[in-house]
Amino acid sequence: MLTLSDVTVRFGSRARQRTALDAVDLSVAEHEIVCVLGPSGSGKSTLLRVVAGLRHPDGGRVLLDGADQSGVPAHRRGVGLMFQDHQLFPQRDVAGNVAFGLRMRGAGREERAARVTELLDLVGLPGAGPRAVAALSGGEQQRVALARALAPSPRLLMLDEPLGQLDRGLRERLVVELRGLFGRLGTTVLAVTHDQGEAFALADRVVVMRDGRIAQSGTPLEVWQRPATAFVARFLGFDNVVPATVRGTTADTVWGPVPVPDGSPQGERTLLIRPAGVRVGASAQGLACTVGARTFRSGRVAVLLRQDGSGDAPPLEAECGLRDAPDEGRAVGVTFDAAEVVVLDAREDGGGFRAAPAAAKQSS
Numbered sequence: 437m438l439t440l441s442d443v444t445v446r447f448g449s450r451a452r453q454r455t456a457l458d459a460v461d462l463s464v465a466e467h468e469i470v471c472v473l474g475p476s477g478s479g480k481s482t483l484l485r486v487v488a489g490l491r492h493p494d495g496g497r498v499l500l501d502g503a504d505q506s507g508v509p510a511h512r513r514g515v516g517l518m519f520q521d522h523q524l525f526p527q528r529d530v531a532g533n534v535a536f537g538l539r540m541r542g543a544g545r546e547e548r549a550a551r552v553t554e555l556l557d558l559v560g561l562p563g564a565g566p567r568a569v570a571a572l573s574g575g576e577q578q579r580v581a582l583a584r585a586l587a588p589s590p591r592l593l594m595l596d597e598p599l600g601q602l603d604r605g606l607r608e609r610l611v612v613e614l615r616g617l618f619g620r621l622g623t624t625v626l627a628v629t630h631d632q633g634e635a636f637a638l639a640d641r642v643v644v645m646r647d648g649r650i651a652q653s654g655t656p657l658e659v660w661q662r663p664a665t666a667f668v669a670r671f672l673g674f675d676n677v678v679p680a681t682v683r684g685t686t687a688d689t690v691w692g693p694v695p696v697p698d699g700s701p702q703g704e705r706t707l708l709i710r711p712a713g714v715r716v717g718a719s720a721q722g723l724a725c726t727v728g729a730r731t732f733r734s735g736r737v738a739v740l741l742r743q744d745g746s747g748d749a750p751p752l753e754a755e756c757g758l759r760d761a762p763d764e765g766r767a768v769g770v771t772f773d774a775a776e777v778v779v780l781d782a783r784e785d786g787g788g789f790r791a792a793p794a795a796a797k798q799s800s
């Protein structure tokens with residue numbers, strides 16, 4: 437349905453040019469839900485704007501159903517776009533907002549009224565047509581914005597941070613509803629978000645962006661289980677990511693030898709140890725560490741461990757159950773579970789990116 441081929445977008449004058457999209461190739465199949473994920477400034481919104489026709493690419497092509505869109509204005513592309521601040525018209529009631537795109541298309545009064553009723557039922561706001569948008573909660577406004585974007589039956593629906601403004605509980609609920617709704621309607625969706633939890637819950641396929649390029653594309657499970665690079669791993673909220681030399685089923689790391697799964701790539705690599713694979717036991721066993729900070733997270737405890745006698749080694753994060761998490765200051769021994777260790781394909785990719793994982797983690 438949608439193909440981006442070698443799409444490049446640059447901003448600014450020649451002297452201070454910034455490449456927002458750098459030769460991006462991306463395809464979205466009919467009925468597929470693709471979520472583009474990435475830190476602030478990685479090019480997510482620019483990608484949507486190029487597809488919507490709100491920004492012309494400096495290079496490359498955008499194809500919809502095989503047709504080149506250069507020269508096709510935004511309103512002729514048949515794509516719906518919902519922005520993060522939902523931009524409802526405050527002077528119109530709910531029905532007036534939902535009917536907006538239909539009115540632009542010249543639909544008659546009866547057709548509009550029937551479609552508004554259908555859409556408001558669909559998004560769980562039956563009978564809300566006469567209500568003033570200012571009197572709606574954030575979540576209700578979000579549903580109205582969604583109904584408005586869906587009303588003209590766009591062949592492709594694009595969502596920019598669709599649930600960005602909402603509190604976490606509501607977001608988690610709405611994201612499940614959205615996935616169900618798109619599935620029932622067979623809507624093709626391209627959404628962008630910086631929230632990995634949202635992307636993983638909504639998408640059939642996740643595309644991770646970094647500096648205007650695609651760092652990884654795959655199903656949520658593929659990306660979660662096997663991040664392509666250290667950058668992707670860190671963006672997903674994993675902090676136990678270190679250089680390693682892999683020989684056979686052992687990796688040599690700053691934390692000493694770590695077992696890796698059979699058949700892992702060999703040589704100079706980057707290692708990811710999931711917190712669930714860091715086993716905390718009695719101090720006589722394994723790597724000697726001292727328990728540092730503990731953080732409660734979704735019914736589990738993230739425990740930061742400092743390796744004794746090694747000021748240089750980064751802290752190790754372990755995931756413990758609520759009842760068995762060791763107290764701060766306790767001396768423990770750490771062993772590793774190879775099943776939770778991933779040898780990443782390339783050596784550390786320079787992705788010393790540390791700012792976003794904290795934000796990404798909060799929502800996980």
Ligand SMILES: Nc1ncnc2c1ncn2[C@@H]1O[C@H](COP(=O)(O)OP(=O)(O)OP(=O)(O)O)[C@@H](O)[C@H]1O
Pocket residue numbers: 447448454455456474475476477478479480481482483630
């Ligand atoms: N109109 C513009 N003029 C100049 N630079 C721009 C413009 N729009 C975007 N950029 C730059 O292009 C890059 C990509 O921006 P974009 O808005 O696509 O990122 P994003 O991933 O959507 O970020 P966020 O999550 O913060 O919305 C950034 O470096 C940004 O500063």
